[in-house]
Amino acid sequence: xxxxxxxxxxxxxxxxxxxxxxxxxxxxxxxxxxxxxxxxxxxxxxxxxxxxxxxxxxxxxxxxxxxxxxxxxxxxxxxxxxxxxxxxxxxxxxxxxxxxxxxxxxxxxxxxxxxxxxxxxxxxxxxxxxxxxxxxxxxxxxxxxxxxxxxxxxxxxxxxxxxxxxxxxxxxxxxxxxxxxxxxxxx
DNA sequence: ACGGAGATCTTCT
DNA sequence: GAAGATCTCCGTT
Numbered sequence: 747x748x749x750x751x752x753x754x755x756x757x758x759x760x761x762x763x764x765x766x767x768x769x770x771x772x773x774x775x776x777x778x779x780x781x782x783x784x785x786x787x788x789x790x791x792x793x794x795x796x797x798x799x800x801x802x803x804x805x806x807x808x809x810x811x812x813x814x815x816x817x818x819x820x821x822x823x824x825x826x827x828x829x830x831x832x833x834x835x836x837x838x839x840x841x842x843x844x845x846x847x848x849x850x851x852x853x854x855x856x857x858x859x860x861x862x863x864x865x866x867x868x869x870x871x872x873x874x875x876x877x878x879x880x881x882x883x884x885x886x887x888x889x890x891x892x893x894x895x896x897x898x899x900x901x902x903x904x905x906x907x908x909x910x911x912x913x914x915x916x917x918x919x920x921x922x923x924x925x926x927x928x929x930x931x932x933x
Numbered sequence: 934a935c936g937g938a939g940a941t942c943t944t945c946t
Numbered sequence: 947g948a949a950g951a952t953c954t955c956c957g958t959t
Contacts, residue, residue: 776951785951795944812952813941819951834951864952908951 750803750822751777751833752901752923758893759838761870768843768870770860771893774836774924774931776906777822780829785912788830798878799823799830806888807832808867808877815864818872820881820890836863836907836922838870839930846871862932900926907932 752775760769778786780799787796787809798807799821807819823831838860840847847869851859860866867873872888879886903920910917924931 778951787951790945793945809951810943811950813943813950815952817951836951862952868953906951911949912951 747779747822747824747831747833748777748921748923750820751775751921752903754820754833754835754890755901755923755925756894756896758841758891759835759870759888760842760891761872761876761888763846763871763887766843766846768846770838770840770842770866770870770930772835772837773839773928774922776834776836776923777921778819778832778834778906780823780831783916785906785909785916786830786832788832796830799832800828801878804880804882806876806879806881808872808874810874811864816867816873817863818867818870818876834863835866837861837924837928837930837932838866839928840869857929861930896925902926 754772754775757772758769760767780788783789788799803822805821807821809817819832819834822833823829840859847859850869859869876888879888881889902924904922905918906922
């Protein structure tokens with residue numbers, strides 16, 4: 747699963763709205779596991795919200811949090827196993843549909859369009875209606891394309907963000923991956 | 934530039 | 947009933 751997060755770096759995420767392509771390159775991603783990962787929505791029981799995390803790899807998992815924000819994930823788990831997993835896309839580098847993203851981000855500076863998980867969802871117009879879609883199928887409204895291969899020497903890793911109240915070792919496990927020096931990484 | 938607090942509501946216990 | 951995979955605003959440095 748962490749391997750999927752790392753491999754998503756450099757891929758292009760594209761959302762097509764009325765024939766208009768909006769998207770960017772993945773520059774930061776985090777892996778989340780199943781029942782034993784206390785930092786993941788996949789821990790504990792199957793619920794209406796997390797059930798998609800138990801499904802096939804490559805589906806979207808979009809959830810709402812903090813009363814205002816949408817988070818976009820890719821389901822990623824070992825095949826043929828009853829175990830949940832997902833990868834949170836934390837940041838993109840804008841590539842297509844600049845005018846739409848600028849409008850969606852209230853004319854903020856380009857650097858702040860997609861440098862955070864909720865920000866990129868706002869910029870690309872990702873919400874509840876895009877939950878549980880096939881992200882591998884180019885006919886989907888939201889999908890991944892091949893992008894730039896990122897060599898290992900340009901990949902950095904560290905603990906996941908926002909899990910301050912989660913017990914060790916889950917709080918510190920280095921399942922956050924980002925492209926070294928990229929200005930759109932969230933922090 | 935940095936830090937702290939409020940916003941706001943869905944989901945699960 | 948409480949917490950949450952966050953962002954923005956407003957204060958101070």
